[in-house]
Amino acid sequence: KQEVTQIPAALSVPEGENLVLNCSFTDSAIYNLQWFRQDPGKGLTSLLLIQSSQREQTSGRLNASLDKSSGRSTLYIAASQPGDSATYLCAVMGWRWLTFGGGTRVLVKP
Amino acid sequence: DGGITQSPKYLFRKEGQNVTLSCEQNLNHDAMYWYRQDPGQGLRLIYYSQIVNDFQKGDIAEGYSVSREKKESFPLTVTSAQKNPTAFYLCASSTSSGTALNQPQHFGDGTRLSIL
Numbered sequence: 001k002q003e004v005t006q007i008p009a010a011l012s013v014p015e016g017e018n019l020v021l022n023c024s025f026t027d028s029a030i031y032n033l034q035w036f037r038q039d040p041g042k043g044l045t046s047l048l049l050i051q052s053s054q055r056e057q058t059s060g061r062l063n064a065s066l067d068k069s070s071g072r073s074t075l076y077i078a079a080s081q082p083g084d085s086a087t088y089l090c091a092v093m094g095w096r097w098l099t100f101g102g103g104t105r106v107l108v109k110p
Numbered sequence: 111d112g113g114i115t116q117s118p119k120y121l122f123r124k125e126g127q128n129v130t131l132s133c134e135q136n137l138n139h140d141a142m143y144w145y146r147q148d149p150g151q152g153l154r155l156i157y158y159s160q161i162v163n164d165f166q167k168g169d170i171a172e173g174y175s176v177s178r179e180k181k182e183s184f185p186l187t188v189t190s191a192q193k194n195p196t197a198f199y200l201c202a203s204s205t206s207s208g209t210a211l212n213q214p215q216h217f218g219d220g221t222r223l224s225i226l
Binding site: 004009034036041042043044045046049089091096097098100101102103 | 114116143150151152153154155158166168169200202214215216217218219220222
């Protein structure tokens with residue numbers, strides 16, 4: 001059974017610092033890996049989707065890498081801003097559905 | 111604006127009562143999903159539907175039921191058999207163009223269910 005882990009569970013950084021969020025998964029047989037953002041009491045917003053054949057995906061200040069063989073993905077957020085404060089979840093798509101990690105709660109201090 | 115609408119935002123259930131959570135989408139998506147999120151945890155899949163009149167159990171379907179009579183709608187019923195229903199419930203949808211498994215999912219704003 002696929003298991004997805006995100007460490008640390010919470011992270012606090014000063015504004016302007018680069019953010020590095022980690023995600024690991026146990027089964028490398030995946031279709032894709034997705035990163036989401038969740039604001040308190042809200043639904044999820046899709047940030048990046050990396051196909052299993054890709055190594056990385058970029059959107060603006062966000063860059064996500066995928067290493068299927070080692071079961072790891074990293075989300076980089078450059079030059080963090082207070083508006084980046086949220087919970088970030090990664091999820092892997094197996095042959096039937098998405099399996100989510102527990103999320104990393106990020107606080108960017110002004 | 112296209113999107114997913116979940117209602118109500120907050121819902122309270124009495125012991126022994128069934129309650130139904132609404133999910134409507136106007137994105138013309140074929141696939142729809144229901145997730146449960148407990149505090150500090152990730153999402154777990156309850157049910158999903160790839161097309162109208164068809165749905166499949168996810169990881170934690172016990173105590174829940176769904177229907178998919180229209181493409182736009184995928185209501186979730188939390189039955190009295192679900193002994194620990196207090197959670198945040200999220201509905202999502204995705205297009206089935208190409209390979210559905212490779213399409214991003216779009217989420218509603220959730221319904222928070224509590225026990226009275």
